[in-house]
Amino acid sequence: MAAVAVATRWWLLLMLSAAELGVAPAPQPPNILLLLMDDMGWGDLGVYGEPSRETPNLDRMAAEGMLFPNFYTANPLCSPSRAALLTGRLPIRSGFYTTNGHARNAYTPQEIVGGIPDSELLLPALLKGAGYASKIVGKWHLGHRPQFHPLKHGFDEWFGSPNCHFGPYDNKARPNIPMYRDQEMVGRFYEEFPINLKTGEANLTQIYLQEALEFIQRQQAAHRPFFLYWAVDATHAPVYASKPFLGTSQRGRYGDAIRELDDSIGRILRLLRDLGIAENTFVFFTSDNGGSNGPFLCGKQTTFEGGMREPAIAWWPGHIPAGQVSHQLGSIMDLFTTSLSLAGLEPPRDRAIDGLDLLPAMLQGRLTDRPIFYYRGNTLMAVTLGQYKAHFWTWTNSWEEFKQGIDFCPGQNVSGVTTHSQEEHTKLPLIFHLGRDPGERFPLSIASIEYLDALRRITPVVQQHQEALVPGQPQLNVCNRAVMNWAPPGCEKLGKCLTPPESVPEKCSWPH
């Protein structure tokens, strides 16, 4: 085990405070609660300027905590981002990428053969070393075959699904996605867990909320530190909300889903306060990839800001000062390292870790200079360092797809930037100043001193990164209809086992 429990300043502080009060030391590290949204964008929260301002609970969470306007996911797509969160490593290291084409996004549909390798150390497994009980509620997305399940990778409990809630499927060409409780399926989407595709009604967020509340209460009663990963998916297509929220938003069904998630988060934070554990629970809110993009360019699937800059709020009353904004460049991978730090653990030393400990930024307002890398597959598309972002490759999607109406930048078109062919700029990257030009509309002139200065700073950082990089075995290359969720563990008890088709491994098709 590469992670070692060490006494951090938090433990010391806690013990000192306890000593001052003349009571027994309470060396329990803080609970960790990660709220991960699905396809929700930077521009979806009132506090980030969404005009309808329908996220009062998240806006309050920001007012009581710290807002990160410059926080990034690790990939413009779901599965790799989620692997990055739980491993603290870029998807290119953990294997959550494809080499089937140049610069292609890939994820874990039902046909995928790969998943999270056993060699990867996941956050819940490491947190066990500090006595944490851990649970994932919602979407896993790191592989659905049994060896990849959350409980094989450190989680104590799971309630949720291994893949996206696409469907309904016919159980012949494809089965509906299973819902698991721990090791076994307890039903399937559109069957035991209905989603009305016409009205958008589904009770899933309420179920996920209850799972969270129950887990928190149970761990609190047991006096065990907990790690809860609340990976809800109501804002991912097909978007859903429960009846009390349907039709309540100014923004349509997508807004209904957000309002229900916002309300649920309000209830979770209220429970923490009511149980008296708010000051001992670190909460972080963010999302897995671009959605509504606010002032930024393009969205999900792209390495423009709209695809990877995410809403992010840290909340830890009594520790993180209220109402602060941090301009630290943050990454979803930092949640790995920060969580370990909170637990008094050090990150594994036998591998490259990309996550940064954000506690200095959160608690002392200290900023750390660090790059943000934007990958598509195994291609480094762009990097941000300070205020400067350099694009080495530009691509939205192919002309062929675009002409079919698939548009990752609706209403946006920056000539020479939002290109529909893969354009190489590795020699002379397109460089933007994200402070003056957050929308990536006006590349710096390559003849300017500013351009040369920025390039001079960026080049060695990229070189160092690329020279040291050891890519993992790509997990997202091979697909096989036989591996779909035909007969998940537990299907016998439910009488819901389906017969898989013949095994035919093939290269997955990743068009963009």
Next chain:
Amino acid sequence: MAAVAVATRWWLLLMLSAAELGVAPAPQPPNILLLLMDDMGWGDLGVYGEPSRETPNLDRMAAEGMLFPNFYTANPLCSPSRAALLTGRLPIRSGFYTTNGHARNAYTPQEIVGGIPDSELLLPALLKGAGYASKIVGKWHLGHRPQFHPLKHGFDEWFGSPNCHFGPYDNKARPNIPMYRDQEMVGRFYEEFPINLKTGEANLTQIYLQEALEFIQRQQAAHRPFFLYWAVDATHAPVYASKPFLGTSQRGRYGDAIRELDDSIGRILRLLRDLGIAENTFVFFTSDNGGSNGPFLCGKQTTFEGGMREPAIAWWPGHIPAGQVSHQLGSIMDLFTTSLSLAGLEPPRDRAIDGLDLLPAMLQGRLTDRPIFYYRGNTLMAVTLGQYKAHFWTWTNSWEEFKQGIDFCPGQNVSGVTTHSQEEHTKLPLIFHLGRDPGERFPLSIASIEYLDALRRITPVVQQHQEALVPGQPQLNVCNRAVMNWAPPGCEKLGKCLTPPESVPEKCSWPH
């Protein structure tokens, strides 16, 4: 005089409170302070999601007051918007438009012959009826010929300029713009009031700040209710800031200007608190037309949301509840009617007034259904009613201009919407749902029930508006180099009178 002083509920309330306290009644109406920015956009404030979040004072003003996410100016250009603010009337009524071309924006450059007609009743003139002392600090822009000056239209004091701070000029083809104190010029931009075009350094915001602070203190000492119209222009090209602010923003010089304005507003609000008059001073912050547009389409000069939706904050401690958001569709013209209401006055009854009294929205959270009209020249381009916006004409600018690099929608291009030819949709307007689609990217299908319902609601509102409309005499048709600021009043004392060229009236050219 069409406005009549009437005892409003404010007076009654104030008198009742005073009576309860056993002190003499204090029937003084609240002071009114309008903070009007120049070319600042919806997306420029932290509270509206600007990523650098460099407006702590405005963000605090919003936290202590009421934010309006759906607030509009009356025109996508400066002069007509400012005329609308002070008259409570659409520019088409007050004459602040041109008929020189179809759907053309027009303003008041130095060559303009027209200005605010004597027949218009301006807010400061009306407020005199309730005993207000009034001052304009900054840009007037309602005509620079002597008969149009602020002191001829109800202001008691003026410090500022009649036109934009363009320049420097050579005093042969065109003179530099004068700065006035009251009736007389006290110097000119780039001469007595320097702006360094290379570094962006100018002390003007500091001068405007001191003018505001001094006026407030003086009126407070005199126990006179005041109306202060703080019409600063640092964010209008050429953008400027004073030395302590230059280079301090993440956003470049434009951000430096915003930081200085934000800091100044913080100082003004602090003075109100320090003088103990915050609870008796109504403050409203907004801007004259589009700038940085956040999630919206296009900017200044256009009738898309980016051109006319503005940041707006109301602040009146002890009266407007703190931390509220109002989804009232608001207009810059409402500041006219609301100010009269605050003063216990009624709007003129002998003419159409487009402004709404916002006090019910601000004090009781009551929403009023009302349309927002978007004009370009005398052409009704669009209307918003509730969540629906219907475009009757679309146009950004001509292909000819666009090919020369003039782009009012940089990086944005919505096919069939951001058109470079004037496209008529009067029979079947393009309709957008601004809640689901604030960026005006996805027109409703004309075959949908939603489209038909929206059209059915919008059509009679537009018909009624157009049938009742009496356009004013257009003021922005005729230009003449002889009327430029060659010899403003007071130039003799300064030895700064220039000789005008021969008078040659001609049609002004309005290309977009």
